[in-house]
Amino acid sequence: MTIHAADRPIAAEDEVARICSELIRIDSSNYGDGSGPGERKAAEYVMGELAEVGLDAELLESEPGRATVVVRVEGADPSRPGLAVHGHLDVVPASADDWQVDPFAAEERDGCIWGRGAVDMKDMDAMILANIREFARSGTKPARTTTFVFFADEEAGGELGSHWLVDHHPQWFDGVTEAVSEVGGYSVTVPTPEGDRRAYLLQTAEKGIAWLRLHAHGRAGHGSVPNDENAIVRLAAAIGRIAAHEWPREYIASVRQLLDGLSSLTGIGYAADLEPLLGTLRGAQGFVRGTLRDTSNVTMLESGYKHNVIPQTASAAVDCRFLPGHEGTLMATIRELAGEHVEVEVVHRDIAIESPFDGDLVQSMKQSLLREDPTAAVLPYCLSGGTDNKALARLGITGYGFAPLRLPADLDFAPMFHGVDERVPLDSLRFGARVLGDFLRTC
Structure with missing residues (x-):
């Protein structure tokens, strides 16, 4: 029997770009003083996408307009410890005068979706949502019972989002032991004696x-x-x-592991001078510089x-x-x-949090990346900023940054976090949707 393309279930990678664009077009700027539009419209959009595939999610408001969405999906083995997969719906403000494009138009240009939130973090929100929808349509279960959360207020410290949910609705995380979210799993292309090679930076620590x-x-x-x-x-x-x-300066464990791994890949030592090794990270070196000291x-x-x-x-x-x-x-x-x-x-x-670069969850993240990109390396790193994993750590949940993106070597990606002309390649989005789906099925 021949199966035509129109008869196949819609895969996550087929709609991740649509979802990312539609989320970017919803202005959910967080000014940190309560004056922004809030996350309610974005949360209602997520609720609609979940309801369309038969999922009963819950929308919770810490204050009027400051909305978080939560949905739990039973795993193939409910006896295993639970997993949380989360993103945030708010974005930092953007001044249109500084951008080449309207920051809330989600314009497609040069193979990328441009707009505020394209990398921080409506791209990952779209990967999560697209995979939940694919699982629901196909009847697939994640390997572990998984709580999916789309938080409010991350860009102002999470007081009205992740911290509020942990304080007022901790039951959503009953049985959860580990979590994944931003900012990790993206690639940098580094020079090696055999030629350029991609290394994916898996976030295991946060300042x-x-x-x-x-x-x-x-x-x-x-x-x-x-x-x-x-x-x-x-x-x-x-x-x-x-x-x-x-x-x-102090090299904490995750930073030391990153530098040692880069040194092994590139053949560049750093005992006498760190600068040549940092230079191999190109745009991502700013994040690493921020983790060398307070x-x-x-x-x-x-x-x-x-x-x-x-x-x-x-x-x-x-x-x-x-x-x-x-x-x-x-x-x-x-x-x-x-x-x-x-x-x-x-x-x-x-x-500050620091998680081990070993164990079953880390192995699952590595394997899911390497199934899509077999010749790559996977290295740990510390994030100079922070994520909602800090709030979940109060419940004893171990958090990692894993928003997988295979990026072009010449794309200066890391500086676009909170920067101008934020954009994400369409191919990278589709790659991320596939990797995240594989991870959820196998972790």
Whole structure:
């Protein structure tokens, strides 16, 4: 019997691009101050795609418009520990004037889908959703009972998304021991003595987060009168000390494993000079540089209300990221650098996590990648940012970053996270849908 293409069930790779484009066209920008459109429309879209294939999902709101979608699918072996597979529906804002295209139009150009969220992370949301739909249509079960989650608020630390769900609805994660999400499983092409070779970076660790606000206090006065207690000057001095501070370098386990693996592939050592080895990572080297030490970056300033008035206070936002075990040292250092006239307020904090690069789940991720790309290498790495796996870690769930993408060697991929002209190749999306589906069936 001949089976015609029109008679075959729709595979995940056949509709992943459609889903990704439709999600990008829903503006779910998260400004971090409650002023954005929220995730409700994107969550309703996900609910509709799930309902169409007969799945009964739940939409949960932490606040009006801040919506998370959860659905559990029974596994082929329900006696095994459960798995969570999650993405987030919010995106960081985008200024259309900075882009070559409308960031919310999901325009296809040069073999890519362009738009805010194309890499962070509506591409992975689409891979997840496309595979759930394929499983439902075909009657296939994932290997393990799997809780699929589309979170709100990841881009503002997850207080209204993953942390809220863990606090208010932890029953969704009953029996779950491991989780996968962003930012890992994408390829970089590195030079080797035998020629270029792809290496997939599997995310096994994340730095911790400390979002701080510096408050400088001084004496208000007229702009024409000398003032040795100027709050702005005190704040500027604190910022200068923080910016000039040289945080000590330390290679945590995941970073050391990545560097050792790259060195083995490329034949480039790094004991004397790390730069040549980092250069082999091309655009991805920024993520790795951010994991070599703790970091502190000033991101916002606020002070004053009139040209001829010296204000009494001045403030600055500082984004600090710390390696596992470094939070206490980082906070003590920042307070010392800030000085006696500058108060340090913790606006948001979250833990650093580090998971082993071994075990059955990691082997399943490796095998699913290598079935599609047999000559590739798979290496661990630490993420300089953070994901919703931090919230799930509070429940004892071990998290990994695995949003698989086989990328062109010349695509500067990593800098597009929160950058302009964000885009994902169509072939990479289809590759990711196949790999993720294979992983869910075999893990």
